[in-house]
Amino acid sequence: MLVSWNWLKQYVKLDMTVEQLEQRLMMSGLNHEGTAQVGDDVAIDLEVTSNRPDCLGHIGVAREIAALYPQSLALPAAAPPESATQVDSLAKVSIDCPDLCSRYTARIIRGVKVGPSPDWLVRRLQTIGIAAINNVVDITNYVLMESGQPLHAFDLARLEGPAIIVRRAVPKEPFEAINHKTYELDREMCVIADARRPVALGGVMGGADTEVSTATRDLLIESALFDPISIRTTARKLILHSDSSYRFERGPDPAGVDWASRRCCELVLEIAGGELAAGVIDVGIPPQPRQPIVMRLNQVERVLGIPIDRGEICRILASLGNEELRADQHLVEVTPPSWRRDLQREIDLIEEVARIHGYDQIPEDAEVPMSASARSDDDRVKVRVRHTLSAVGFDEAMTASVVSDELSNAYTPWTSHDPFSCQTPLLRGATRLRRSLVPSLLAARRTNEKLANPEIELYEIAKVYLADGAELPTEKKMVALTSGGDFFHVKGALESVVAGLNPAVNLQVTELEDSLFEPGRCGQLQLGEDLLGFLGEVGEEGRKRFELRDRTTVAEIDLAVLARHANL
Structure with a gap:
């Protein structure tokens, strides 16, 4: 995962050197793979483990930095202005395979002007190795690398209906991707279709028939959630891997689907112009609430071997996005954030406390009580x-x-x-x-x-x-x-x-x-x-x-x- 130093500064203050940040991130679990100077920017290559898909975007890495160097996080509001026209009067969306696609959202922008991207956007993408194509496609790539949520923009005029039907592929159904290669699909694959044919391979790649070009005037912006196993199987069968499939295989933030859609529309209006239809077509299962986790404070010392102040424990958990439900002298109860699906148990919270407090703060000879277990x-x-x-x-x-x-x-x-x-x-x-x-x-x-x-x-x-x-x-x-x-x-x-x-x-x-x-x-x-x-x-x-x-x-x-x- 390549991140841009200048891009990160949009969300957090970077008062440290690049080397100091790399070392601190590495000690917290984001291993440093390499660094490269790109113009006036620095690209940092981080190894993100499969249980941390929240760090597959700049905002996720910025959250880590804000927790490691206690400070606030500045995030875009993602509140684009809307016109009077209702979006559901312009297109229809249905999901025929909820096991492969649990949620699909669509917004429509009319009257855009597709052309080259501004220099700042081109530089941001070039720093992390993504070539600029046009302003609309570049914005979807930008929001992908910002939030970790994949998006896709369709040329609305080239959608039959216009309708979006999320369904299983027909056996041996042909599909031409935006790389202009034709693939033969099977029923285990999820396609985004219009009223006539597939227009995208769900969660993997868009189709050539509806790709955005300089002739495009109206857009349908897709932000969705796809089944990770289905995406992994499809990408491997077709040998068709993408930044989108990589993230869907690991599971993006369910609550980030709508935010990424709004953020994309905000940037399109700013850079390419146009009018955003009011509302959103949102089909499928909304984000489900997370179950609270209780962490006993004495367990922190028992597991780590050192005492950590209750106030510091609460600060660390809050800085990682956990919502505190109650706290007393003996325990803390929190609701984990939607983007941290790896936080399921008490021991997960203890690991987070150790990670942010600093493994280097735990002495090598810290006494951890152990007792032999009896054989059952x-x-x-x-x-x-x-x-x-x-x-x-x-x-x-x-x-x-x-x-x-x-x-x-x-x-x-x-x-x-x-x-x-x-x-x-x-x-x-x-x-x-x-x-x-x-x-x-x-x-x-x-x-x-x-x-x-x-x-x-x-x-x-x-x-x-x-x-x-x-x-x-x-x-x-x-x-x-x-x-x-x-x-x-x-x-x-x-x-x-x-x-x-x-x-x-x-x-x-x-x-x-x-x-x-x-x-x-x-x-x-x-x-x-x-x-x-x-x-x-x-x-x-x-x-x-x-x-x-x-x-x-x-x-x-x-x-x-x-x-x-x-x-x-």
């Missing part, structure tokens, strides 16, 4: 299970929790509900949270057979994710085994596991029929009245499905049931 019963059960299975010749395996549709549907003894899906696949073709460990272990066994290691005996202790009609899955920790031995060999290993936890408990086996297993070689396992799991030799059809050559036996048991019957 579940952990002790897992340790005994591991020791027992290792002792009888099994090796521990680790397989991915996200599997393909084929593996997900291969064996599901614990639920009949459909699996949960991941929006972003961690592995190619793997989108389902697994409902059993058995298919993953059988796939691992197949790999070992192909690598001339057919005698391998594997076990895995991991979670499965079961749907029960709720929004989130029920997570259960399981133990699964696979062996080239027969039914009784694996049953013996499980009896050793049970005996290692409680010798007084007997493992009961009831015959069961399942299409994956050989008839008469499959059983349901119980401890008393509790269902423990399942055991069986994989049948011929199952071996074909998993491409297994040799005899294979598998079992899967519920770790929570084991823990209930354990005598620790």
